[in-house]
Amino acid sequence: MSDFLLAIESSCDDTGAAVFCNDELVSNVVFSQIIHEQYGGVVPEVASRRHLQAILPVVNKALSQAGVDKSQLKAIACTRGPGLMGSLLVGYTFAKALAFALDIPLISIDHMKAHIMAHFIEEPKPAFPFLCLTVSGGHTQLVIVRDYDHFEVVGSTLDDAAGEAFDKTGKLLGLPYPAGPLVDREASNGSAIFEFSTAKIDGLDFSFSGFKTSVLYFLRDQIRQNENFVAENLSDICASIQHNIVEALVSKCLLALEEFSLSTLAVAGGVSANSGLRRQLRNVANERNLELFIPKISYCTDNAAMIGIAGYLEWKRGCPFSYELAPDPRLKSML
Ligand code: KG4
Ligand code: ZN
DSSP: OOOEEEEEEOSSSEEEEEEEETTEEEEEEEEEOGGGGGGTSOOHHHHHHHHHHHHHHHHHHHHHHHTOOGGGEEEEEEEEESSOHHHHHHHHHHHHHHHHHHTOOEEEEEHHHHHHHGGGSSSSOOOSSEEEEEEOSSOEEEEEEEETTEEEEEEEBSSSOHHHHHHHHHHHTTOOSSOHHHHHHHHTTSOOOOOOOOOOOSTTOBOOHHHHHHHHHHHHHHHHHOTTHHHHHHHHHHHHHHHHHHHHHHHHHHHHHHHTTOOEEEEESGGGGOHHHHHHHHHHHHHHTOEEEOOOHHHHSSOSHHHHHHHHHHHHTTOOOOSSOOOOTTOOOOO
């Protein structure tokens, strides 16, 4: 039997829709709002208005690419949070109205859990339990995933997220938002020759705000001596920034694996697209004989396929659903 599920994601600045036939992804459409580049960050009001314009075309495209009519849908999964309230409201209200009209379940999904569940879209899939480093624009977490519905957050950032660290230091270099992918690209032509101070946090938590300030002061001092410093050294500065962030992330992963006696490591979220992080994770996995799971780039950044697989698995486990829930920008459903 073909159980078609529509998934919708609109937590930040990407409007996504995907269709699953049972546990198989059949279409996955993402509309990314590049308008925020000019503002140096996501402008919430602009983001929600763009979602409003994009939601219907994106959903229709996902349905038509899947060759599915909405009357064939058996369930809808949608991001309920965390995220920007205005952005969440557009996708969630759309999903709720459609589910209600079609008289099918509306499965509410935690965006951060869904990033982790992206590992279950395609083979190879990690076996439980595993450690997942979840690194995005708004979150940096170490999560022990014990089962599909058993997540334990054992470390998180005390201030900025890893994606923010990339974006904000990139902005200091004059790079447009989101600077993360551009820092990554520049870093591939440079060497990590500059040193920045990073806060040493005990245990499994992270901190990136001191690092950001250190980059700020370093650039200020260098530019005083040479106003072309950034232009002349962009690749090396980017490589140094990336090296610092990657080292901070990977060292905490190793600490957590040891502390919880785990040998399977996964990475999820937008920053897991970073080539330096992927390379360093592969290196340590080889050295220490770890099983490593790194998603395809298109499943790292925000997408509806991850919402779909998380929704499908909840639906098939018979989890209760409700039309009564509202989006929650601070949703925290993981322990
Ligand atoms: O998961 P995501 O798409 O959205 C959130 O849920 O936040 O993550 C977006 C973040 C941004 O901070 C972006 O700069 C970062 O992921 N990012 C990268 C790369 N690709 C995306 N950071 C470093 N290197 C990349 N290649
Ligand atoms: Zn995300």
